[in-house]
Amino acid sequence: MVRATLLRLATASVLAAALLSALVTVGVWRIGEAEGERTAQRVSTQVAAAVLVSLAGRDFTDPARVDRPALLADLAPFLDSGMIYRIKVWAIRGEAAWVAFSDEQRYEATSRPFDPGLARRLDAGEVVVFGVRDDAEHRYESDRADGLREVFIGFRDAVGNPARLEVYVPVDVDGTVRYAMVVLLPLALLGVALLATAMLPLAVALGRRIDRDRREREDALHYGLAAAELARRELAHELHDGVIPGLASAGLLLDAAATVGPPRSATLVADARARIRDDIRQLRSLLSGLTSSCAGPAEALGRLVAGMQGGPRIDLEIADGPEIGDGAVTLLHRVTGEVLRNAVTHSGASHVRVRIHVRDGLVHAVVADDGGGFDPAAPARPGHIGLLLVRRAVEDAGGTIAIRTGAGTGTEVEITLPATMSGSPSGSVSGPPPGGGSGR
Template sequence: MRPVVRRALVRHAVLTAVVAAVLSAITVGGLWLFANGEAHRTARDVAGRVATAVGVALSAHHYDPVHPTSRDEILRGLAPFVDSGMLARVKIWRVVGDQVQVVVSDEPRIEGERRRFDADLARRLDAGEIVVLRVPDDPEHRYERAEDRALLEAFVGFRDAWGVPMRLEVYVPVDTAATVRSAMAHLLPLVIGSLLVLAAATVPITLSLARRVERDQRERQAVLHYGLAASERERRELAQVLHDGVVQDLADTGLLLDALLLDETDGGRRELLGRAHGLVERDVGLLRGLLTELAPGGLGIPDIRTSLQELAAEHERGAAGTPLETTVDVADEPDAQVVALLHRIGRELLRNAVRHGAPGVVRVAVDTPGPGRVRMTVTDDGRGFDPTAPPGDGHVGLRLVALAVEERGGTLDVRSAPGDGTVVEVTLPARLPELLPSPLGSPER
């Protein structure tokens, strides 16, 4: 397994594990909130049922003080709810001024205890609301805490036979943790299983993206290697031309001038001067050719027709035997920067066509496909290739062109098939802002 693919699979697995952990935590938290809300709803429902069953009987008594017969009758009415486990404990509170007092309870040791009157609770109870609260951890609830089970306290308001405000407090057993565990046992496997199925289904997408990234990295490395190698090759070729051509000719010219100074005959001087003139003229032509390759259009601002003529001249010098046909039909002259970029793109496409396609003829056409656009089309009748196949070693010329065109806001269209030749269309804006360095070289020197 290749390193990029292996790293992608590891990241996929780690991401799946992280998402599973986060999703599990969210699910458990949601279940806990749901179970807690359900416990409060259950306590409210139980308190409502108890109040409906014994409310009339409770309102028939007075509680200041509570007669023993009334106390026994009240507890007998509440006993079925306690004995069945629906309630863990019951208390009846009487409002006494700014305090409330326990007047009846199934736990006789807390009868008579008082606490401060809660105005907000009284307001809610007087409005007919059943108020459910968690059992606090305080001395008042020491016996409820001793039950060693989760309880919720629910308050229901009523009035006794004398019209005094009263509160029925019932303690309802709940098991939120068991509810959460039960729901988790059914829901978590479904959630985690669905996530794992989704993760498995997206593995091919992850592998495809990893391979695409790896291919792009290889292409960029190849482009960089190609650019460095091309730059080094151009420097060597330039040094070779200067050493074997210009430098040698200038040395010969110096020797001829020395001989001219020593020659005393007019005929000999004319011959030497002619030879020196020929060497200098040849070197000037050679330097002009190098200048054209290094900066299309020389030191001036070329137009598209001149640039195409120079491109044809370069092609004739470097690819003798492969005819080149050029046509220009533009409505507006593009910017000099665009002309220079098209020159380099055309040079690269011509080299590719001759080097890899072995064509019988190559055609380069420049036209205007629309307002503010210019198009260069390079067509050859060579062996062609499959544009969808990954480029082989040393076949990154089109990638270079694509990068240069993309950076300039243009488009590249390649149409080819094995044995059917190749057509490459490059479309660029006719006017460009300040250009960044191009993979094919800077447009300006």
């Protein structure tokens, strides 16, 4: 599971890196486009500030009055330095706009329909930026259209007619994107790598915990199956060696009584009745062990302690107090029995003390021994998961369990349960009967 968890972490990290790279690329490209527009606006505004006074003093409605050499001389510093790539001056004539001047003379006298939307924006003083389209109007710029932005600035010529200054400004969007990617993408990927590295210990711990929980579940299942099989065998043994022979012998006595006369028959019947009473008492004892909630805590736990005599001395103390519900008695019998079996079987103790009392609606059960102690944080050994089952059963019932132990200092397990629970608790411990042993 640790390997699978690490593989999932690596896969998630790669996917996160790919997604982040895509987002960074899109973001950087948009930044590059926006930076290209800002550059085009800034350059065209500088050019306009330098040449608009000269342009506004000329009449562009009459081609004969356009002094082309003078205009080229005014614009030469911007064109020669590469600050701008192309410039056009549009004059408005009725429903059409035509090129009155351009550094590319082949554009002059060409026209296009009047654009009222563009006119409103320019008349409002807006500087309008467009990308260069691949069409006849831009036929001499289309070979480097990706590196150009066309900017329109409105003005009026010497006779008051509306005119448009169109400036083509070189922009390096690709270079801006590449530079930003070189700077930002490694940082983004480094962030993902650092995050994955920081999560690595957590992923390993989580994988190990999942492995441990899975093993505990498997052990719990095997333990439950083994405990059920052991209980079944114990019950079968009791019935086979005790109840069934007694009933069979009672049947034989009754058969014999039917073939003999008084007073011999009366003796045989009385003997059969005695055997049947013994078998009934034995069956009730077995039934009582299976349904401990039918008895109070003192009786149920008293039988439990009596069945464990022969090892360390066990003292049972049950304080007088409010009545405990059948569900609480059942679970208390099972979890206390499991802890007590652990102490008797595994602790090496000479004395075990069990104390039960009820306070504030809670049942407190303390099992303390003077044995060798153990490490409660250590994983349970295979087949030794009694305390794990106890903990789960208690927590499922809304209770708590506290373990205080240490090497050579003995062990004290305190279990707290609600004094009233409806029915049999779902988280009950299915352990073997006394003498089976469960292990910690």
